[in-house]
Amino acid sequence: MKAHFQTDQGQVRTHNEDSGGVFFNRTGQLLAIVADGMGGHQAGDVASQMTISFVGDRWEQTDCFDSSEETEAWLSDILQETNQELLDHARENEACAGMGTTVVATVCTADFVAVSHVGDSRCYKLDMDGFTQITEDHSLVNELVRSGQISKDDAEHHPRKNVLLKALGTDDEIAADTQTIKWEIDSKLLLCSDGLTNKLADDELSSFLKKDQDIETICSDMIELANDRGGEDNISLIIVHHDTAREEGEA
Structure with a gap:
């Protein structure tokens, strides 16, 4: 199993509020995670970096996950713990007041992928059945699309496109959306922030992965x-490529 994380400041922003990484637990199972921070005084980068560091460190201390149920539970719990870490940090550091971050995280085993997210950072899958968006944005515009008030085309140019309904570090209780999907050899995952999806259409993302x-x-x-x-x-x-049946040391 191969994975690669890459980030770029872009052409306009003065600093990078995105963070991400690829981590392995004690038995070689892979965690991929991307976070897109927000908040003034560079607090967005604090939120995203704290999230990646906290989740990554905890993952590296875990042992083998055999079932989707225990994997989903771990992801949901760790994101709630991360949420509390961000809230506590913001309360203790005035410059970080109001900070938050999106997050999308996947635990990739040989047979299944557990996906958890908060906000509008996304996970996609490419396999024999095609290219599929796995996550649903927690955004105002996506809710308008789901309720039939606007079309997907309208959403692309909506003036409130960037309004989030959920983010880590903004409320005492946060419910991440967590699910498990199956995948096969030669499948690929794409995790990304909206800096990518606002510029590349789904068919373009699919073409790149192919x-x-x-x-x-x-x-x-x-x-x-x-x-x-x-x-x-x-x-x-992050692109994750399921190019081998089982990693050495993975149960």
Whole structure:
């Protein structure tokens, strides 16, 4: 199983509020996570970096996960714990008041992927059945689409497109959406912040993932295109390629 994380400040922002990483637990199981921070005085980067560090460190201390149920429970619990860490930090540090972050995290085993997210950072899957968006944005515009008030095309240009309904670090209780999906050999996952999805359409994302290139090159090419189209936001992504049946040491 291969994975690669890449992030870019973009063409407009003065600093990068995105964070992410790929981590392995004691038995070699993989966690991929992307966070897109928000908040004044650079507090967004504090929120996203704290999230990645906290979740990654905890993952590295775990042992093998055999069932989807225990994996989903771990993800849901760790994001609630992370939420509390962010709230406590903001209350103790005035410069971080109001900070928050989106997050999308996947635990990838040989047979299944557990996905958990809060906000509008996304997870997609490419397999024999095609290209699918796994997560549903926790955003005002997505709720308007789901309720039939606007179309998907309208959503792309809606003036309140960036309004989130959920984020880590903004409420005492946060309910992450968590699910498990199956995957097979040669499937790929894409985790990304909205700096990528605001610039590349789904069919373009799919075309990139289908390329017979190493995942590092694909990540770089996707970021380059997003920047060529304006790069107004930070751009972050992880590609996970299920290229082997089972990692050494994985149960």
